[in-house]
Amino acid sequence: MKITLVAGARPNFMKIAPIIHAIEKNNAIHYRLVHTGQHYDTNLSGTFFKELNIPQPHSNLNVKSGSQAQQTAAIMIGFEKELNQNPTDLVLVVGDVTSTMACAIVAKKAHCKVAHVEAGIRSGDLHMPEEINRMVTDSITDYFFTTSETATTHLLKSGVPKNQLFFVGNVMIDTLYKNLPNLKKPEFWDQLQLKQKEYFVLTLHRPSNVDTLQSFSSLLKKIVSKSKGLPIIFPVHPRTQKLLSTANLTFENLHFVSPQGYLSFIYLIKHSKAVLTDSGGITEEASVLNIPCITFRDSTERPETCSLGTNKLVGKNFNDIDLAFDKLYENRWAEYQNIPKWDGKAAERIVEIIANLYGC
Known part of the structure; x- marks a missing residue:
């Protein structure tokens, strides 16, 4: 056929x-x-x-x-x-x-x-x-x-x-x-002096989060304020990076990097303290890797990542974001349970x- x-x-x-x-x-x-x-x-x-x-x-x-x-x-x-x-x-x-x-x-x-x-x-x-x-x-x-x-x-x-x-x-x-044995350390790892479990991975692309500079900037400022100075690695399109730079949205521990290949991106997730995202697929990968995942959305098409995985929905509610980070720092995050099949x-x-x- x-x-x-x-x-x-x-x-x-x-x-x-x-x-x-x-x-x-x-x-x-x-x-x-x-x-x-x-x-x-x-x-x-x-x-x-x-x-x-x-x-x-x-x-x-x-x-x-x-x-x-x-x-x-x-x-x-x-x-x-x-x-x-x-x-x-x-x-x-x-x-x-x-x-x-x-x-x-x-x-x-x-x-x-x-x-x-x-x-x-x-x-x-x-x-x-x-x-x-x-x-x-x-x-x-x-x-x-x-x-x-x-x-x-x-x-x-x-x-x-x-x-x-x-x-x-x-x-x-x-x-x-299949690819866990083949993961590659990103080129910027040593330059930024990253250490395992001592940095965050950030991805944002949903229109509700990035379409207006005001919304985008307020969310970024909130994330940085809760990071305790740990590096935040943000793979971002160059056009978005230029926009953020011209808007003075620069923070000492927020590092814009180019979009990563699969092997280096999964390496970043696997060794991070937590993933901060509005993606759906990344919540699946973070869950299976047993990495805490804070998701800036009010709903998800992958509820199993919340019930059996490591995903927590916080939307853009600053109080919920505070509570999620508190739980993370207190080592009270849910562990991954096997999702069927x-x-x-x-x-x-x-x-x-x-x-x-x-x-x-």
Whole structure:
């Protein structure tokens, strides 16, 4: 059988990599990897092919930046040409980025079956573009591969037949476990004189946190005030760094660094005192690594990282932020408990199911 794998943004590559490795063990399945180009910075996507041991894409749509509508349209136009030139039996999309939704729509209109990896997760926040992408993708998907029982329940409640649902676990964790022996110390580690468990890792990108300079600056000032002078490592896009610098948002212990490759970023997380973020995927990695995680969001599509992991939602409530840091410094943070099927074998389950569905 022929399967087209779609990746477009940084998190997609961590999810696609173990699926490719599992497919390569089955001689009856032939895959084609399509990179939409949604993330085109080398540090956001280019280094991932080498680090995660996956081949260069068979096709790159090169859509690059633009508004949500512009990116969606460009991806759809490019992917329609891709499918016309390279027919396939199944289009597999992962995650919840613009590429996920756009390619799923094109595939269905081309009468191709669609499989969605990480289906069914919901934050309940329609202000998040990702939430809309998830809902649209799942409304037209044929095969749903879920990371948790909660996600499966969401889909069942929406009317998805049980025989199209497969609880397989988390492919992101497959990649994490496989690459733990290969982690690399970042180049700036010695220069900044970082010490294990004596620094924070910070990532912020949600519009609710970074769209206005006032909101962004007040949150940064609060984080710095609670850091007790420990280094805060903030991988940030150069444009954002320039904005922060011109706004005099510079602090002695806040270090802006360039976007990191996968192996060096996970190294940073693994050896940090805590992760401070508004990301979803990073809360998964921090939890499995048993690293405290303070999340500046009011909701999460990954509730298992709070109930069984190390994640604590604080939103932008300064009182909640204070309480979280107090708990951290008092060594009262929750320990990671095993999340069902987050065992490094999710991709194997996915490929086995697809092989059974298509008789190969």
